[in-house]
Amino acid sequence: MAAKELLSARRSCTTCPYCGVGCGVKVNKEERVNPTAIRVNGDPQHPSNFGHLCVKGSTLGETLGEHGRLLRPRLHGEECDWETAMSFVANAFARNIDEYGPDSVAFYLSGQLLTEDYYVANKLMKGFIGSANIDTNSRLCMSSAVAGYKRAFGADAVPCCYEDLEHADLIVLIGSNAAWTHPILFQRMQAGGAKLVVIDPRASATSEVADLHLAITPGSDAALFNGLLNFLAQHNQIDRHYIQQHTQGFETALASAQHWSLQQTALNCGVSVEKLQAFFWLFAKTKKTISFYSQGINQSSSGTDKNNAIINCHLATGRIGKAGAGPFSITGQPNAMGGREVGGLANILAAHMEFNMDAIDRIGRFWRAPKVALTPGLKAVDLFRAVESGQIKAIWIMATNPAVSMPDADRITAALRKCPLVIVSDCVAETDTARCADVLLPATGWGEKNGTVTNSERRISRQRPFLAPPGEARHDWQAICDLARRLGFTEQFDYSHPVDIFREHAQLSGFENSGSRAFDISLLGQIQREEYDDLQPVQWPVNNRNPNGSARLFRDGKFFTESGRANFVPINPRAPEQKISNAYPLWLNSGRMRDQWHTMTRTGRSRKLLDHSEIAEIQINPRDAHKYEIKEGNLIEVRSAHGRMYGRAVLTEAQKPGELFAPIHWSETLAQEAKVSALTGTAVDPFSGQPEFKQVPVKLQLLPCNSYASLICPDPIAKSLWQWLQKQSDNNLLHWYRVPCTGGYRFELALRRHLNGRKLGAQLLENIPGTHWQQIKTLKSQRWLAYAERIQLLIFASNEWHTLPDRPTLERYLQLDLPKFPAQFLHAIPAGVQMICTCRQVSRPQIEKAISNGINSVEALGSALGCGTRCGSCKPEISALIRTARKSDTAGQTVAAVMQTEVVRSAKNKCKELGDKCAAHA
Secondary structure (H helix, E strand, O other): OOOHHHHHOOOEEOOOOOOOOOEEEEEEEOOOOOOOOEEEEEOOOOOOOOOOOOOOHHHHHHHHHOEEOOOOEOOOOEOHHHHHHHHHHHHHHHHHHHHHOOHHEEEEOOOOOOOOHHHHHHHHHHHHOOOOEEEEEHHOOOOHHHHHHHHHHHOOOOOOOHHHHHOOOOOEEEOHHHHHHHHHHHHHHHHHOOOOOOOOOOHHHHOOOOEEEEEOOOOOOOHHHHHHHHHHHHHOOOOHHHHHHHHOHHHHHHHOOOOOHHHHHHHHOOOOOHHHHHHHHHHHHOOEEEEEEOHHHHHHOHHHHHHHHHHHHHHHHHOOOOOOOEEEOOOOOOOHHHHHHHOOOOOOOOOOOOOHHHHHHHHHHOOOOOOOOOOOOHHHHHHHHHHHHOOOOEEEEEOOOHHHHHHHHHHHHHHHHOOOOEEEEEEEOOOOOOHHEEEEEEOOOOOOOOEEEEEEOOEEEEEOOOOOOOOOEOOOHHHHHHHHHHHOOOOOOOOOOOOHHHHHHHHHHHHHOOOOOOOOHHHEEEEEEEEOOOOEEEEEEOOOOOOOOOOOOOOOOOOOOOOOOEOOOOOOOOOOOOOOOOOOOOOEEOOOOOOOOOOOHHHHHHHHHHHHOOEEEEOHHHHHHHHHHOOOEEEEEOOOOOOOOEEEEEOOOOOOOEEEEEEOOOOOOOOOOOOHHHHHOEEOOOOOOOEOOOOOOEEEEEEEOEEEEEEEEEHHHHHHHHHHHOOOOOOOEEEEEEEEEOOOOEEEEEOOOOOOOOHHHHHOOOOOOOEEEEEEEOOEEEEEEEEEOOOEEEEEEEEHHHEEEEEHHHHHHHHHOOOOOOOHHOOOOOOOOOOOOOOOOHHHHHHHHHHHHHOHHHHHHHHHHHOOOOOOOOOOHHHHHHHHHHHHHHHHHHHHHHHHHHHHHHHHHHHHHHHHHHHHOO
């Protein structure tokens, strides 16, 4: 790699690899302190974030390094060279295609790939192999938004930009906990001063600071927006001129909504008429309104209809293409949009072109492709069903973890294990999906990759490399082109640099376009290497009409439909396909935690990011907890018709009775029985193919834990312990999870009976000479220490999990030299605390103590403790602690007043009894 590309790693502007906000970051190498240390800050010049970063972005430097990386190809579990691995892959692909046809092979991609990676994968599969069996994990998060935009506007074209969040007077957040999932955009919302309405079945960090929260019945979003459309029409709050000039189908859509009266809508949605009416009038009277929606809308068996129900209300009021107004879907991955641009979904051909004969002919001529796919391929759920049935003989999975992220995940794992050939490209050696692979290919990761990504506001940004690839890692586009050449397509895949791919991608976007396709970056079609290296963030379209890009679409009221008018879509709301029953009486919702992302292959490497929540926590209403005899912190099982997961109970009024919430992040690599996706069925939206993740019928029960243990050990012992835990078949071990720490790992165990620490230690340390043991035993706890020259194993066991010692203190022992009397490591250590502000490492007790001392505002606490002064994503939780303290004070004052009243009343009664004998009456 050229020195100019590496930029000496001292100072480089690139893009964050997490969510779809697409924040710009500046990377600095701390060469004077530590040659390998990387510091990451926000890029003040990047228009998506203007220098701000959330806690995940700001800890990116902690996720780098070779620890846990896949460094060499592996074939059937044995390391090999690239020539051996790719020869095996190419021969298998060629053999299957010849014997079973092109639809016997498939690619499954990821929003983690760069646009250049996506482009060559799509080109190879659809243009040269001749199959459209190429789908992506974006199917799981954004495909319903895509389908909704296409039905309404004729194109997958997000009309809004981030500036609109600051211009808006009202922002309606639907199925989005943006304070946690997209905190930088949430800060921009708050900075703009708009009123915030949150529509979400559960209370969240976002609803904590909202002006109005509608805690609707799960899955009733379409009914709510049908009711809104009807209300707007009844009260003459629609823009008839806009409807007549720029839309079609209004009367039909309104007819579908007319029976949704205010009362009927309130009943269906489970909210009061008063609250619903307040929201309807607020929407009606606020011209600058943004509807900001995410997975709560999309991850549904009727997600496309929900998207269009929202869009209908914006079309009816003419609130689109204008500053501060519009329907705004927010993506969950850094390049979900880029994958959609190139055609990375099975039902799209390429560059926003569909599977019609004109487009097929056009693509064939542009690519000089021998056999362009003629029909759409299999969407994600159907793709893996085809793997299960044997229709697909070989699948190449790139930069994603479907054994964790797909619905009915255990079934997916079983399907992959029996598939004749599974190839996995990843930068991480150990994932649930990697365990199913016949071939593992080491891929470059963030900091090494070179290319472009497109964020949620259509902004193309550069990801620039500042590190050399470790080991034998290769870029994904290089591996794909290697396969293409081995299949005989050398000339069409002869790229030497990502700019060659990007240039072709840009040229295709404008090829015979003439304004008929929304995606057009043809002005970048002749970009040169130096221009590409210096490319500044820009929003498409970028063409002769929009040479500097375009922040906002549809300003002229013209759309990409045949008529040029936007389509109203009549909506008949449908309940979730999965139903609660006597057997499964509770609704399970799932989503992200504040400091984690996807399946934690990156965020799980940062110890700091686990301070806020290190185990899968299942939120449950206190009334349900009482019914099931569950207490705070108990380990519980949630079970559906498809599978089960374990988690620690968190009692909270944020959940309505009958509803639970669980995080999506944990996997079998990190914890036992921790995959929420194992619970989810395969119900999908009929238009988008997106699975119904948000409404899952489940039951729960308390697990019979009678003992808990924390084990801390260095890396070599940790590997042996991890392998031992996965092989356990006796019924004592109920659950385990692991946490990385400097120099090793900490493991947490939940058991039916007491742990025999000495016996376990003997198994793990049998090959380590000179091991010494120390042990302390009390009535309710036991502690063991094994050491040679340094600590080898430290075990704290107790009958109650919350009495176990402070974990960071235990972890630090791995870095310390042995004291003269090593047993001091077993002495009393305080119990652990939850970290509220991860950035500044401020704990809950610190904040609660400051509040009790009279510091009772978020700003004042920030000044005193530093909490909330960096990324700001902890501010809603701080607000909740302040509110709880105020309620407690008020309750205390009320109790005191009642007691005082009772004392006075008692004294008066006594006086009455004594009459003249009472001294007070003397």
